[in-house]
Amino acid sequence: MKWTSALAIYLLFWAFSAFFVLPFHGRKAADNDVPLVKGQEPGAPANIRPGRILVQMTIVATVAFLLYYLAYVNGWADPNRLSGRN
Template sequence: MKWQSALAIYTLFWAMSVFFVLPFGVRTSEEAGVPLVPGQSPSAPHDFRPMRILVRTTIVATVLFGAFYLNYIYGWVTADMLDWVH
């Protein structure tokens, strides 16, 4: 596999992982016991920490890409195995 292909696939895993990571650890102002700012949505996160999300997303994406790459090398699951109509 070329490094450009690996980078593109890792980027896709990273972008997909953001949606897995975002909902975890979110606390609203009501849950934190802090009054709402006028105009603030009640469902808005109280303390948004983008660095924590970036680190968690990178860890999840790296694990998923590692599993993908190992499958690419060792061929644990191939396209022929997934052909149920055949």
């Protein structure tokens, strides 16, 4: 596998990892007894930590990519085998 292909696949894993990480950051302002600002939705997050979310996304994406790469190297995810060309 070329390094550019590996990078592209890793970036896809990183982008999709947001769907796994973000649901765990759902503490609403109403749950924390934080006073709401005028016009604020009660279901909006009380505080957002983008750095923490990005680190968690990176960890999830790295683990998923390593599992994928392990499968690729061992032939479990061979493109020819998966497409039926073998």
